[in-house]
Amino acid sequence: ETGVTQTPRHLVMGMTNKKSLKCEQHLGHNAMYWYKQSAKKPLELMFVYNFKEQTENNSVPSRFSPECPNSSHLFLHLHTLQPEDSALYLCASSQGAWGARTEAFFGQGTRLTVV
């Protein structure tokens, strides 16, 4: 139990569907992140939220829409995805500002398949 929980663990969706990924952290952290892990690629940072404010959007297509209603919850809303968006989506949280000397704690990830 890492304290960062992601649901669902697996998701299969059609290209015209709308779905959401959820992340919840119980560590009292103030920064939360979405990462994408594709096969044979480094972890790619997608979004950063610090104290509920989005501080970074790493050139992510608009079909991915993040939402951070409070410091403990982070959502990734998905709309009209492409097959190449199939990947493992990881949520992470940390105590301290982005780039500070701090470790991030990761959730177990959501394995997304777009058909």
Add this chain to the structure above:
Amino acid sequence: DQQVKQNSPSLSVQEGRISILNCDYTNSMFDYFLWYKKYPAEGPTFLISISSIKDKNEDGRFTVFLNKSAKHLSLHIVPSQPGDSAVYFCAASGDDKIIFGKGTRLHILP
């Protein structure tokens, strides 16, 4: 352009021997380095870190070495155990960034 490189996609080591995982970086602004371990179907878990003011940090069987002039760090695991079989990610932070390498898959052979 990859700023953090793990050039070995996989590594096999006999149980009980030393495992050495390598990582190179290009950005001189990085000043804090981390290693994460990832099992299948799980998120990465933090393993060990090192600040740029140090050249070595040890935690039990895990030691990280940093060579700033060569922009190189390595993770040593000794003795290697079956439970160490996983993917290991190197990460570098600084300049308001945290960048991960592609990972190295470590197989511990019985």
